Amino acid sequence: MNAPARRLELGSLGFDSGASTLLALELGSLRAGESVEIRAEAADLASQLAAWARGRGHRVEELGAGRFQLELGAAHAARRVGAERAGRAPATDVAARPSQRWGLAARGALVEAGGAPFSFRLATADEAWFAGAPELYRAAAAAQWDPGTAIPWDTPLEHPAEVEDALVTVLTYLIENETAALLVPARFATQVHPQFREVLQRLALQAADEARHIEVFSRRAALRRSELGLSTTGGQASLRTLVEEPDFDRAALLLGVLGEGTFVNLLTFLREHAPERCTAELMRLVAADEARHVAFAMGHLAERIRHEPTLLARLASAVRERHDTLRATAGLNEEVFDALVLLAAGAFAPDAIARGHAAVVELVAQMDAGRRMRLRKLGFSADDAASLSGLHTRNFM
Amino acid sequence: MSHRIVLGAVAYDPKVVTIWDGFQRFFALHGLEFDYVLYTNYERQVEQHFAGAFDVAWNSPLAWIEAERVARARGRKARAIAMRDTDCDLTSVVLVRQEGPKSAENLRGKVVGVGASDSPQATLLPLEHLASLGLEPGRDFEVRRFDVLVGKHGDHVGGERLAAQALVRGEVDAACVIDGNHLAFSADGTLPRGATRVLAQTGRFDHCNFTVLDGVNEAAVARFRELLFGMRYDDPAVRPLMDLEGLKQWREGRTSGYAALERACERFGWLTPFLKHMGAA
Ligand SMILES: [Fe+2]
Numbered sequence: 001m002n003a004p005a006r007r008l009e010l011g012s013l014g015f016d017s018g019a020s021t022l023l024a025l026e027l028g029s030l031r032a033g034e035s036v037e038i039r040a041e042a043a044d045l046a047s048q049l050a051a052w053a054r055g056r057g058h059r060v061e062e063l064g065a066g067r068f069q070l071e072l073g074a075a076h077a078a079r080r081v082g083a084e085r086a087g088r089a090p091a092t093d094v095a096a097r098p099s100q101r102w103g104l105a106a107r108g109a110l111v112e113a114g115g116a117p118f119s120f121r122l123a124t125a126d127e128a129w130f131a132g133a134p135e136l137y138r139a140a141a142a143a144q145w146d147p148g149t150a151i152p153w154d155t156p157l158e159h160p161a162e163v164e165d166a167l168v169t170v171l172t173y174l175i176e177n178e179t180a181a182l183l184v185p186a187r188f189a190t191q192v193h194p195q196f197r198e199v200l201q202r203l204a205l206q207a208a209d210e211a212r213h214i215e216v217f218s219r220r221a222a223l224r225r226s227e228l229g230l231s232t233t234g235g236q237a238s239l240r241t242l243v244e245e246p247d248f249d250r251a252a253l254l255l256g257v258l259g260e261g262t263f264v265n266l267l268t269f270l271r272e273h274a275p276e277r278c279t280a281e282l283m284r285l286v287a288a289d290e291a292r293h294v295a296f297a298m299g300h301l302a303e304r305i306r307h308e309p310t311l312l313a314r315l316a317s318a319v320r321e322r323h324d325t326l327r328a329t330a331g332l333n334e335e336v337f338d339a340l341v342l343l344a345a346g347a348f349a350p351d352a353i354a355r356g357h358a359a360v361v362e363l364v365a366q367m368d369a370g371r372r373m374r375l376r377k378l379g380f381s382a383d384d385a386a387s388l389s390g391l392h393t394r395n396f397m
Numbered sequence: 398m399s400h401r402i403v404l405g406a407v408a409y410d411p412k413v414v415t416i417w418d419g420f421q422r423f424f425a426l427h428g429l430e431f432d433y434v435l436y437t438n439y440e441r442q443v444e445q446h447f448a449g450a451f452d453v454a455w456n457s458p459l460a461w462i463e464a465e466r467v468a469r470a471r472g473r474k475a476r477a478i479a480m481r482d483t484d485c486d487l488t489s490v491v492l493v494r495q496e497g498p499k500s501a502e503n504l505r506g507k508v509v510g511v512g513a514s515d516s517p518q519a520t521l522l523p524l525e526h527l528a529s530l531g532l533e534p535g536r537d538f539e540v541r542r543f544d545v546l547v548g549k550h551g552d553h554v555g556g557e558r559l560a561a562q563a564l565v566r567g568e569v570d571a572a573c574v575i576d577g578n579h580l581a582f583s584a585d586g587t588l589p590r591g592a593t594r595v596l597a598q599t600g601r602f603d604h605c606n607f608t609v610l611d612g613v614n615e616a617a618v619a620r621f622r623e624l625l626f627g628m629r630y631d632d633p634a635v636r637p638l639m640d641l642e643g644l645k646q647w648r649e650g651r652t653s654g655y656a657a658l659e660r661a662c663e664r665f666g667w668l669t670p671f672l673k674h675m676g677a678a
């Protein structure tokens with residue numbers, strides 16, 4: 001062995017108290033073939049040091065009186081051979097085509113070579129990334145709210161029983177819609193290459209938002225009723241097409257731009273016509289979350305379309321295909337429609353019902369206008385936007 | 398001409414399949430047809446090696462001695478053709494509690510925990526070491542066996558951990574473990590800081606090797622060795638496989654590191670039943 005270049009005092013430190021940490025630190029400054037003299041007071045270090053060095057490919061010699069000489073083996077540096085950076089840390093600098101071998105590594109981390117490649121489906125910046133994602137992630141993280149404290153759960157409920165029934169009917173419908181809206185981002189989160197981590201984080205927060213929505217709707221429904229309303233085959237058939245949509249862009253259009261966009265109108269309507277403050281407040285909070293979901297889908301698609309204008313045609317066919325699939329289903333269930341009318345009416349007198357009905361008709365028109373506006377923003381012509389909006393599911397989401 | 402090697406190995410852990418599957422891919426990439434047969438115990442493996450079931454055995458040190466002794470009795474020749482760098486120059490230690498016996502002599506009348514009865518590192522070698530110091534196991538001290546997976550020659554760490562835990566709990570007065578496990582048990586807290594110390598340490602010994610018998614296809618073995626020795630830890634393509642198999646470098650087989658284990662086998666008559674079974678005693 002060469003004469004030791006350095007000396008390491010382990011003091012009373014043994015392998016049962018972290019000697020390996022100091023050793024590793026020391027060896028980090030050596031090159032293969034260089035050696036360090038180790039001085040140790042701990043009894044029993046010899047056999048463990050020999051085992052430690054052997055397992056790492058270093059040579060060790062006992063010099064007596066608690067002194068050892070350890071020579072760094074070639075394997076130490078060999079571990080780094082072929083390692084590459086998983087892109088660069090700043091979000092402004094994501095890799096266009098990150099390697100599947102980078103796997104779960106942090107963006108900017110040094111990745112050892114030789115690992116088995118992952119198979120993230122959304123693995124190019126073109127497919128998964130857009131420049132606004134980090135800002136939208138930050139906004140979503142900042143806007144999280146605690147259902148326990150954000151909502152006045154102890155608001156007195158003094159409205160008629162029939163209005164409560166109508167509300168529970170709507171909540172039942174909302175809960176299954178939120179469930180679909182949770183599954184979609186959760187599924188795509190597993191497919192996004194971690195290089196695009198803000199997209200991944202943003203999808204995770206969206207799923208968390210939907211989890212909260214499921215909670216608050218369920219909790220509100222249970223305040224005065226022990227049973228929920230009806231889940232229809234038509235409603236579930238419509239949601240199933242969302243949950244099973246395999247394409248990230250098409251899902252962003254169907255769920256985000258059209259479905260959640262329509263829901264923002266619905267939730268705003270429910271806030272305005274809520275029978276009490278608790279429901280009004282939770283609808284307000286949920287609508288604010290949904291508005292962010294719409295913004296994310298719009299941001300993602302706008303950037304995708306800028307790079308690939310033919311995507312518009314593919315998105316249009318997604319709407320048509322979904323419409324064809326759902327042609328034979330019933331659309332929005334009558335119970336929900338009637339419940340919305342009743343909530344808007346707030347009373348049973350014919351003229352009150354007429355006002356409620358007019359409000360729902362106005363809501364549907366607003367939903368359509370909103371969809372057309374967003375489709376126009378993405379680059380569809382006014383005619384295409386109108387026809388595609390008209391083909392959107394009658395189930396709203 | 399393409400060569401073929403069939404390996405015999407003992408399935409001491411499910412990862413064994415991952416390891417040899419990895420080697421199969423590695424050898425296939427270099428044009429060597431490689432397959433393997435797994436046994437649940439080394440004695441069956443040695444028996445089947447002589448029955449011609451495979452070409453190369455991945456043998457524990459005890460299995461090597463068994464094979465070598467059978468070969469000698471039958472006028473055949475066993476050869477160690479390669480081994481891991483991490484299988485050279487191992488030691489085992491006899492641990493006691495901090496306040497326990499001060500010398501090996503003080504083990505008289507005490508209870509010594511060991512690993513599986515067929516474990517070279519956790520049973521046979523440390524007991525041989527104590528015997529060489531004049532302490533006859535069973536007569537001068539009681540042996541408490543932590544028999545986990547007998548037949549696998551102690552490849553499984555379980556028995557040693559149980560012995561170490563029993564030592565900490567005060568159920569035995571000493572525990573025998575290999576140096577690498579002493580390190581691991583110290584690092585993972587199985588042995589709390591300062592609770593134990595080394596009472597005795599064996600001399601250096603070697604562990605597993607690849608064994609062949611005479612009559613093997615020498616050209617195939619030569620290619621097998623060439624590919625093994627060509628594995629480099631700085632090659633990212635083979636590094637994960639080397640990590641899995643726990644080595645940095647393959648070395649020539651050497652058999653000088655098995656003398657103490659042979660003495661242990663002699664002293665304790667360990668080999669007799671197996672050699673009788675093989676018609677070699
Ligand atoms: Fe939602």
Ligand SMILES: [Fe+2]
Pocket residue numbers: 181210260289290293
């Ligand atoms: Fe949503």
